Amino acid sequence: MQKCIVGKKIGMTQLFDENGKVIPVTVVEAGPCVVVQKKTIENDGYEAVQIGYGDISDKAINKPLKGHFAKADVAQKRTLKEFRLEDCSSLNVGDIIKADAFAAGDAVDVAGTSKGKGYAGTVKRFGNHTLKATHGSGPVGRHAGSNGACSSPSRVFKGKGLPGHMGDEHVTVQNLAVVKVDAENNLIAIRGAIPGAKGGVVCITDSVKA
Numbered sequence: 001m002q003k004c005i006v007g008k009k010i011g012m013t014q015l016f017d018e019n020g021k022v023i024p025v026t027v028v029e030a031g032p033c034v035v036v037q038k039k040t041i042e043n044d045g046y047e048a049v050q051i052g053y054g055d056i057s058d059k060a061i062n063k064p065l066k067g068h069f070a071k072a073d074v075a076q077k078r079t080l081k082e083f084r085l086e087d088c089s090s091l092n093v094g095d096i097i098k099a100d101a102f103a104a105g106d107a108v109d110v111a112g113t114s115k116g117k118g119y120a121g122t123v124k125r126f127g128n129h130t131l132k133a134t135h136g137s138g139p140v141g142r143h144a145g146s147n148g149a150c151s152s153p154s155r156v157f158k159g160k161g162l163p164g165h166m167g168d169e170h171v172t173v174q175n176l177a178v179v180k181v182d183a184e185n186n187l188i189a190i191r192g193a194i195p196g197a198k199g200g201v202v203c204i205t206d207s208v209k210a
Helices: 063-072 122-126
Strands: 004-016 022-030 033-039 048-055 077-083 107-113 116-120 164-167 170-182 187-191 201-206
Touching: 004 048, 004 077, 004 187, 022 170, 022 201, 033 063, 033 077, 077 201, 116 122, 122 164
Parallel strands: none
Antiparallel strands: 004 022, 004 201, 022 187, 033 048, 048 077, 107 170, 107 201, 116 164, 170 187
16 A cells, blocks of 8 residues: 655654664654545546645634535644545545554655755855866856857757755655654654755655655
8 A cells, every 4th residue: 555644854863773873864753644635536537635734723724724624524734735646545534644654664755845045156056166266266256157159049048057046945855764663652763864944844655766
């Protein structure tokens, strides 16, 4: 069965394996999540499940969402995420998904929103080289340089690395390993780093490369 869950990034720490080797891990508070809606081919043209995570007060939610949760007869949730699973029929509206859906050794993909860096130049954004920091380099040591030829093609090619907004975008890190699952506290320890800042919402699914 294909698995999915929504959680919150707690932060990074380290664990030790049976040989005493240190393993860097990111701890995620995963679930409990509830299935809020099922998309079907007959009604929507595709199959998917919508799951909710994180409690929210009654005054912090609008009327359309209140009706959405009331129709499903489930508790109101702060975050809603949709997953296209291969076997959506195995899940029903109202089912609870907990951290124990995953086990140590599972290969997972983790998606989240990366940290926003604001307006950044080409050196930080794309790794461009700088000019030599010596006499004569002028005040343009970190600029983007030439944008292209003048008369032909008389334009800047698409994809040219220029200064602009960096970060704060949807990022997926693939094929990470689950090191430990604490079902009692709804915690999953995933080897390595995952996108986003502490407290950010992340989606964990079975790895597409496993």
